[in-house]
Each structure stands twice: as structure tokens, then as C-alpha cells.
Amino acid sequence: MRKIIVMVFISCSAFLPAQTFGKDGVLGDYDGNGKKEYAYTKENGCNDECDGKCETIIYFSDKKIKPITITQSKNGSVYNLKDLNNDGKDELGFYPDWCTSCWHSFYTFTLVKNNWQPFIGAIPTHCIQWEDGKFPIRKGPKKKGNVIITSSQWKDDDIKIISRSVKVF
Secondary structure (H helix, E strand, O other), X not given: XXXXXXXXXXXXXXXXXXXXXXXXXXXXXOOOOOOOEEEEEEEXXXXXXXXXXXXXXXXXXXXXXXXXXXEOOOOEEEEEEEXXXXXXXXXXXXXXXXXXXXXXXXXXXXXXOOEEEEOOOOEEEOHHHHHOOOOOEEEXXXXXXXXXXXXXXXXXXXXXXXXXXXXXX
């Protein structure tokens, strides 16, 4: 029954633009074959105090796509970042949950020759940045081949939100 519900959800979601679906997952064309895959998370070995293995595994509805394991993560949100580098494949973002602190890195991944690689390094974020609606990465509107990275930094005894343009191709 669960399998039928998931398949109905995936079929109906194919008509929506790719976006985050919170902790449940997100649709996207992560391998560039023109078909949407569903990416979803599963927590592994973590209790309420964030003791234990504490990792999140990102799985894909297309079992040919290898899963991604994030350590020091008590589940989290997966994002379709769209095609940031114009290679025909959607990049994937992940924001982990944790038991303490508002500081979390935002991770970005791209599929290269059937292996997941970091798209760029981890982007440090603070919950203030998220509350202000300042997403960590987006395609640069002015310079072709650039993305805008928005991160949180501790500077002058305060949390500063800084954006910069970075060339990716």
C-alpha cells in the first residue's frame, strides 16, 4: 500500500516545478536523462540527543543513482537547485537538522560520471539567514557561469549575511 501511495505522489508531483518538499524529498532530473527522479532522506542511527551514528542518507527513486551519506545530520531538507552549471542535470542541495546550535552548513552536490561530488564547498549558514529568506545558492543573474553564494559569518561580534558571486564553469 505504501508503495502505491509513493508512486501516486511521484506521478502527481511530476507536474509541479522542482522544489523542496521539506523532509520528504524532491523531484528533479539529477542524472540528466530527461526523466524526473525523486530524492528523499532517511535518518540512520541518531537519537533525540544526537548521540550515535547520526547520519542522513539521501536515496533516489532511480536505484541506478547512488545514495549520498551526510554525517552529523539528524535528517534534514533536500532541495532541487535546478541546473546551476548548464550541464543538463539538476544539482542537489541538503540542509541538515541537528540537536544544537543554529549554525549548519548547506551542502551542494552534482552528479559526475555516476558519482556524487560536492558542487562547491559547504556553505556556512545560521538560522537568521534562513529566517530572512536568504537561500544559500542560486544562479547568478548577471554573469553567465556564476552562482551567488549567500553565507553567514561571525564578524565584528555579530552574525553577518554575505553574498558573493562565484564562477562555476
